[in-house]
Amino acid sequence: MKDTVYIGLIGNPSCGKTTLCNAYTGGNRKEADWLDKTVEKTESIVSYHGHTFKLVDLPGVYSLTAYTAEELISRNYILSDELDVIVNVVDASALERNLYLTLQLIELGKPVVVALNMMDMVEERGMEIDLHRLPEMLGVPVVPVSARKRRGLDVLLHAVAHHIDQLEPVVLVHDHEEQEENSQHMHDHHAEYAMVYSDAIEDKIDVVTDILRQCYPEMKNYRWHALKLLEQDLDITARYPVDLSQVLDCSYEKDIINEKYDFIEEIIGEVLMNKEEKAERTDKVDAVLTHPIWGLPIFLGMMALIFVVTFTVGDWLKVVFMEPVIEGCSAGILRCLLYLHVNEIMISLVVDGIVAGVGTVLSFLPNICILFLALALLEDSGYMARVAYVMDDIMGKLGLPGRAFIPMLLGFGCTVPAVMAARSLEHVRDRRKTILITPFMSCSARLPIYVIFSQMFFAKYAAVVAFSMYVLGIAVALLTAFVLKFFDGKEQKQRALLIELPEYKTPNLHSILIYVWEKMKEYFTRVPIIFVASLIMWVLLNCGPGGLAADMTQSFGAMAGKVLTPVFVPIGLGYWQIVVALISGIAGKEVVVSSCGILFGINNINSQAGMEQMLATLSTVGFGAVNAYALMTFCLLYTPCAATLATIRRAFGSWKWTGQAVLFQLAVAWLVSFVVYHIGLLFV
Amino acid sequence: MLATIVIGVAIVAYAGWVSYRKYKQYKAGQFCSCGCSGCSSKSSCGKKE
């Protein structure tokens, strides 16, 4: 056996491929469904009995046509020389649909091992699968596994190891004698191929195969290529042009697909017992959650609940955990520096600048964790897919496909993957619109801003106020889409929603905790950036034209801020400190909070004492609740951080569009803040 | 005084290294502000639509 065996993991979306991968590697990847679609392949390495296996997790696909990028990637990888064995992860609870891909994979001609996943669900539902008959009908080994419960993993690898060279092929046994007798076709394929087509097709396959043999003598697997040409597969037709005018009067794709499904029905009939699955549970839940009238309010209610929890539990954790730790570290560092007789200015730089900046950002970790935990719970349970359905009407009225809401949902976590997800939308116009409005969906980095300011100025109603920011963001995004629709022009392409709604399942706590842990680690990777940003901030705020500034108002930072302040006066943000803080938001939105702390001379702004101090300071300059709300609004809508800008630039492909997007967002931020501010003043 | 200089140099060096690493990441097409292991931008970057 080779040194390293390359295994391609392939299967339908949400069949548990990634969970399986995680199970082998002790896993750090979240199951890819709605929020984190695997669009590219990812690799992991597993050792078993002295052999090394490289698991290549391919994108989830329903079939292997040339119609989408994901399918082509998977297909080309499998056909490449690198891949040794295909492990087709099949969702046993949805056997009928999953087998379609299996048949296609078998036809590719490379060794296939079927990993029949979710066997635990099958058992729960009272279904039974004849594991003896299934491999006989498919001609490939079938290994039952349960990725969630980590069963069958070793057996699977063992089967793979033995199947690579196909030394012991699985014997095909099926009841096709009648067909064989009635067939006029020259060859008896039934012993060799699991999928045998009708005479008409088999005859054509022979003809095309002959032509291919003449033109491409080096080709491997004529049968598959012949089938593809009969289907008028774009990719194969382009790569192997042959004259098929004698044979090909039309595309046989439909027939081939139909015949495959006929065979699948036959397999199911033989192999699946007790087909009446107890799927009632999901239907009952769906009746409520996707109710024509109540579906939407329920969704909004869920989101509201999430934010309430994020605040209450998050804050509790912060007070109990983060604050003592951060203050302790801060004090400790200070003592160290004093002990070493470090220069006063340097101390200020380290403690007031860097430690304060980094500490503030870290103090929001509990809130962030809870937010991601909640989103992960919703997704793992299967609810997120329903959201696309619930939002579909609204999206349609805005001229966007229902699927576009998913990138927007992603934006609640981080705008960067949201923009990436938007790139997978089919029409350029949809992509552009979605990318333009996705930054309005409040990303997790903005959460600290709401937490601080809503707690400072709105006390008891803090959670409500913060929630209102999210709602406002969604509203502005949808409104913008609506307005943009009028520029769409006559060519209204069909906006088509087509997604699978998986069964509801109790969220797998293990994989969710892994996910949250990963997000936490990712949050920590922000620290270096914050470090540098805080450093720069400190320099800008403590150095002025005459060297070290006596006080902050003489610094470079202040000067820059004061220049721009007039612009912000009409929206209630006419304070140079606020302006500078907003500018610092380019590094990342959390920096706005730590900047505020530094700019107003507050240590540990994210603490009871710090907030009281801040509140007092702000009051003396006339900054009240309405201003706070305007500030939060502006932060919600204005230009996203540098990382997002770079991603947008990449997605649009030009600075011109990106520049327009930036100006647009700034304008919207200013206008909405203006409106919000002045309406607010009416109430005060 | 020595401590001050050492710390100062360390800070500048670290800041420089972080900036350099970020620059390399942008060049390579990774724009993640969130760590890139879960981010799909890591893999899809560098592709033109």
Next chain:
Amino acid sequence: MKLNDGAVDHTYQVVKVINLDLPVERRLEALGLTEGTEITILNKKKHGAIIVKVRGTRFAIGQNIAAGIWVEEAPVS
């Protein structure tokens, strides 16, 4: 009749699929929505997307797509 006009909790049989973009049609076929396939409507919005069950799997289908799927009453088996 078009799938849109069907009733909730009823099972129909697919007659034909027309008027849809080719990729969408192929996607539907890959999911098993071929002629003669049974399709059950689980949930419906007044003028909007539909949730159906095809070959044991649930799907949410947009209005436009549903309009292109023609069905008839399924024979009682």
